[in-house]
Amino acid sequence: MARSRDSFNKKEMEKKRAKKKQEKEERKEERKNDAKKGKSLEDMMAYIDADGNIVSTPPDPSTMVEVNLEDIQIGVPKQAEPSPEDLIRSGIISFMNEAKGFGFIRDLQSQESIFVHVNEMQTRLVENDKVNFEVVSGPKGYSAINVRKMK
Template identity: 55%
Template sequence: MAKSQETFNKKEKEKNRLKKQKDKKEKKEERKANAGKGKSLDDMIAYVDENGNITSTPPDPNKKRTINSEDIQIGVARQEDIDPATLIRTGTVTFFNESKGYGFIKDVKSQDSIFVHVNSLKTPIKQGDKVTFDVEMTAKGPSAIDVQLAK
């Protein structure tokens, strides 16, 4: 006698499929029973009052005020242009190893120690020199670029 081709797993999947189908049909019937024939246009309209809140009553025309479209700011306010001269920092070379080609500069304003590599030098420097430089953020932290002796 041949064995049935229908396994337990197939039976379970079929049961679940039929149960989902039945639940879906019940939900559809429930929605039909509870739904009205639709609302009128007046019931669906929402108003915005003078404070920007959504209400179901129309706003009072006496409280209406006019707004100039140029006064509306969308997004972030414009920043003033930055003077390039303020971006150039000054500092003192606290350590510089000429054989290895790197060192550190101590910023005058922030007192931060900033890494400097020989490839970012415009003029040769040594320990104790006053220098001007720009700062670039790298994966390992701030690094000085365009380093040259201060005038």
């Protein structure tokens, strides 16, 4: 009589593999049976209430608020153009470096420091001079232009 070429361990591994395959097939069948295909549209719909929660009931039409489409603004609203009187300000030169050609003006209204370049000055100015100037927005903040000494 011939001996079997399969060892005990090999037979056990084949049994485990067959059992795993059988369990996998059973799980597949369970998923197939539990699947709810063909749900109606109403069963799949979800609604959001006034508080932002997801609910299954549709909202009450009597509580809906009518919104005018023209009232909706997308983005930042545009600022109104400032009047010419607002552009002309007065201040005191708080710092001036004539060697480098720039300085700063302390605005008397807002108390903010505004950059000024010597090319924007109509006369030679020194620290603590009272000046009138216009403000423009530059790449690094506000800059003063048309700087004139007050009389």
